Amino acid sequence: MVSTEREFPASALPELDHRLPQRRTLVTDLPGPRSQALTVRRKAVVAAGVGSSLPIYAADADGGVLLDVDGNSLIDLGSGIAVTGVGASHPKVVAALAEQAAHFTHTCFMVTPYEGYVRVAEQLCALTPGEFDKRTVLFNSGAEAVENAVKVARLATGRPAVVAFDHAYHGRTNLTMALTAKSMPYKANFGPFAPEIYRMPMSYPYRDAADLTGEQAARRAISQIETQIGADSLAALIIEPIQGEGGFIVPAPGFLPTLLHWAREHGVVFIADEVQTGFARTGAWFATEHEQLEPDLVTMAKGIAGGMPLAAVTGRADLLDRVHAGGLGGTYGGNPVACAAALATLEVMRELDLPARARAIESIAVPLLRDLAAETGVIGDVRGRGAMLAIELVRPGTSTPDPLLTKAVAAEAFSRGVLLLTCGTYGNVIRLLPPLVIGADLLTDGIGVLAAVLRDLTSRP
Template sequence: MHDATHRLPQRRALVTPLPGPRSAALAARRDAAVAAGVGSTAPVYAADADGGVLVDVDGNSFIDLGSGIAVTSVGASHPRVAAAVAEQAARFTHTCFMVTPYEGYVRVAEQLAERTPGAHDKRSVLFNSGAEAVENAVKVARLATGRTAVVAFDHAYHGRTNLTMALTAKNMPYKARFGPFAPEIYRMPMSYPFRDEPGLTGAQAARRAISRIEAQIGVDSLAAIVIEPIQGEGGFIVPAPGFLAALADWARAHGVVFIADEVQTGFARTGAWFACEHEGVVPDLIALAKGIAGGMPLAAVTGRADLMDAVHPGGLGGTYGGNPVACAAASATIAVMRELDLPARAREIEVAVLPRLRELATETPVIGDVRGRGAMLAVELVRPGSTDPAPELAKAVAAEALSQGVLTLTCGTYGNVIRLLPPLVIGADLLADGVGVLAEALRGCARRP
């Protein structure tokens, strides 16, 4: 990997108590203006960010182990992305591709056809968010197959629209009291090695799900299987080897569209361009967002040309989908990922961090499992001597790490998982410092009564 250069000093430095006075003042303004239903992980307000650090309005510099939930993989202000945004914005910010199309949209679609798994003929359509991408992938699958049923999995997270809430497994905070939800969604058991019965293989876990699909839905009614190759919000669950491939093979044999939700796992995050590649799986449709555009809002569905082109003209789109400024950012972001070989950098992060976390697990009985791929890593916390989830401990660890200048995120169906999503351009020393702070936070919180 070529060295990445950074505009801000890449160091952790706290200069005020947290939150500082300016963040506190902004919080008071927020309470008077922003809906209470919008939550925030940290009580500090961002003023600047670059590489692996985020600086708040009070001048505190934090190590960023969250990347805005896997978005700013090339950093939050990479100069090439910023220049592409500025150049495009100076020309035009919007025409609507459905009214007056432009080259940037076409260029991104070409890049997606080149980069996504499989050598088949592909087409793409661009949107604004991951939820839009997943929802439109389901639309394509239903229209192309003439079927209506859709399978999702335990612990899944696919978004906050009505249809994607139906696909999402976790009730609070995503679904509680927002129903009724879209119909013809069926939930099947996921391969979750830490919580499955011991010895259950990926093939066996797939057969468990398939047998229920065949009994409860029937192949002739099933339009699509929607799955995250590594589940994100559900707990960074890496299915047992062979699980994804067995599902994909069964789907292909029965004319069921296999949709990979790579919104969080895509674009070098797991050490490959897309997480499906680790299992040799080529999805029929792939939903993309987050890391695609360096922080600008952009999403896509890319897939088999026969499926995508089955939709009538005007059946897919949206006013802002494929915004020209976001497209310029995406092309620049993909170029940076390629030139810096960020899939390789993600693998380097795994090699540096995963052994440290596993060593920590041997001395800290509250760590039930350490898992992940590339720069998508997680620690699942439990009550000592059991597999009972410890969500309050996870919350305390994240709070303690923040108090020492390290931003981390929690996740999981049970709220008991600490997830690490550092920018792929983070320096080795900064990453080591951040993981060291997290380790001390885990040790300290585990010792509390």
């Protein structure tokens, strides 16, 4: 039986002070009566196409816990899909929001600019990988950042085609749906999509041939690009350095560097979509740092501003400065309140050394998950980096995806007070995205619940 009683050094994940008690507490069945009442109200006014993973309604959140309207305290292993790395209500972020809002909430940077936007751009130019002159432009969402990165690449190269990869997720706008691989629920019946988007095979070590190296997987994709598109027609390659919605797929070593080298040789813009992997999530500021990559453009959002809507494209000045004045921007892009939140969030990340905390989360969680894999026989793969971790659930003795078990695990863990997210092209991946400020006790309790649930579900006849 897997135990969560392993000894971890206290320095690995030191406890932090939080406003809410950092413990799992259930005072009603889930969902409780107030959440049920809100669901009735919701159905009368909210479009059915807006889904929610859980049938509870949030009232408060802090550190690694989420408090619902019925007073239940759940362990948050989702962070609003990798957004609240510093927690959902860090006092420095809250104070920065309030201070900025007391002065002005909006002018539109394209009309009357302000220092906060400039300061965020300065920090992103300094933080993102690459020893070259950079520029930054701010937006509202990850999809918007991706769409604008593609615009920049097409304008700068004068070429139309863009390559994305199997299992990719890049957003829900028309262009980013075209880049996204998975049909349901993201693309089904929403077409036609933007043209000149091509999909190439990804490096997926668990499902690739055992002897396929990262470089060989990249050469496989490159061969198809050269045959089907031609380098002279290709504006950009866009790729998540660790795929998110597609299943937290970490490509084999050498895959990304080989693609980047080929792109540089052929004048193709290499876009790293770090929307989910950025801002300390993988144990480095950006996931491309793990292989010392210097992307031409980096797209960012999610963890950038402590939960406020903000996104960015940062990259080579010679690319971004090619765009004519007025060609980039948007009414709310780089909103002053969101910029204030981002500056405070980055300050907290540095003060608490959140890349190191993400690595500590990995050092605690991965051994427990590997023990669980050995015990249950239904975990085909344990993977990820930092606090972006996943288990891929399969039928015993096979690599056949088991989406029904995955759904059941997430549902049962919720009933016991742990918020888990699923993902994967085949719907068979449990992903762990705890806030980077979570404590070791809460983290191990959450993983202990996951272990107990998986044990209970797989031991039934």
